[in-house]
Amino acid sequence: MAMDLGKQIGPLPLGAWFAVVGGGLGLAWYSYQHSGSNTPASTPDTQAGNAVGDGSVGGWQSTQPAPTDTTPVVETNEAWGRAAINWLIAQGYDASESDSAIRKYLAGNDPAPSIKEYMLQGLALAHFGPPPNGLPPSLNPPPTIPPVVDPIRPPVTQPPPPPAPSPAPAPATVRWDTVQPWPAKKSTLWGMAEVYYGNGAQYPRIYNANRTGVRRPDGSMGMISNPNLLHAGWRLVIP
Numbered sequence: 001m002a003m004d005l006g007k008q009i010g011p012l013p014l015g016a017w018f019a020v021v022g023g024g025l026g027l028a029w030y031s032y033q034h035s036g037s038n039t040p041a042s043t044p045d046t047q048a049g050n051a052v053g054d055g056s057v058g059g060w061q062s063t064q065p066a067p068t069d070t071t072p073v074v075e076t077n078e079a080w081g082r083a084a085i086n087w088l089i090a091q092g093y094d095a096s097e098s099d100s101a102i103r104k105y106l107a108g109n110d111p112a113p114s115i116k117e118y119m120l121q122g123l124a125l126a127h128f129g130p131p132p133n134g135l136p137p138s139l140n141p142p143p144t145i146p147p148v149v150d151p152i153r154p155p156v157t158q159p160p161p162p163p164a165p166s167p168a169p170a171p172a173t174v175r176w177d178t179v180q181p182w183p184a185k186k187s188t189l190w191g192m193a194e195v196y197y198g199n200g201a202q203y204p205r206i207y208n209a210n211r212t213g214v215r216r217p218d219g220s221m222g223m224i225s226n227p228n229l230l231h232a233g234w235r236l237v238i239p
Contacts, residue, residue, distance in 0.1 A: 080131040081106050084124035093120060108135060174217045175238040179230045190225050196238050203227065209239045 081102045088098035101117035102124060104110065113121065175196070177186065185191040189203035197205070207227045210213070214222040216237050223234060 075132055075137070077106055077131040079132045080128060084128055087127060088120055088124060091123075096119065106131065106135065176235055177238055179232050179234040179236065181232040187232065189224075192236070192238070205239050206236060210234075210236045 037081055084102045085095075085098050088102075089095050095117060098120055101120035104113045104117060105121045105124075155204055177192065177196075178188040185195060189206050190200035193203040194200045204227075207224055210216065210222040210224050212222055212225045216222060218237075222235075224230065
């Protein structure tokens with residue numbers, strides 16, 4: 001059945017509605033085609049930074065240059081010296097000692113460096129290499145240790161063997177006695193001196209052998225602090 005395009009639908013005829021709808025669909029298709037052609041195809045994980053993959057595709061690659069040696073390039077001895085001093089200080093060495101060691105090295109070690117300054121010079125040379133320009137002749141080269149040479153000794157005449165030592169005298173017999181209760185004769189030092197020496201005035205011999213602070217023959221310590229004060233039962237050595 002034929003369609004009457006002139007039929008009125010709403011405010012516009014039916015033919016006008018077909019034109020509007022068809023034009024809109026065509027514009028949408030045109031926009032889709034052109035927008036799709038300008039969109040870059042997705043690449044595997046190249047936009048993901050450091051995303052973790054399965055290893056089947058390439059990962060992120062840095063555009064930064066590879067690290068290089070940070071050792072400064074020096075063109076003069078003065079620049080070499082400044083770099084060496086700063087490097088030694090950065091390693092924790094004393095600033096004044098580092099400065100003195102490098103300055104003495106550049107001056108031909110005049111005046112003579114200390115052993116520690118020689119060590120600092122060696123560290124700087126090991127790290128930077130020698131200075132770019134020549135150095136003055138070293139006035140004080142590093143100390144050298146002379147080789148050890150066994151001296152020629154004259155033959156030694158063996159002395160005659162010493163005489164055999166005399167036998168030690170036999171130890172004297174140690175006498176002991178016990179303080180008796182008063183008024184026994186052996187209750188005082190005077191009385192004990194009369195018994196053993198026949199004279200009471202010899203009591204200091206017994207006192208000095210048994211007084212406080214004196215070690216007696218058996219290893220025990222004396223106990224008499226006052227010669228006039230004894231206790232019954234004390235065991236005394238009689239010299």
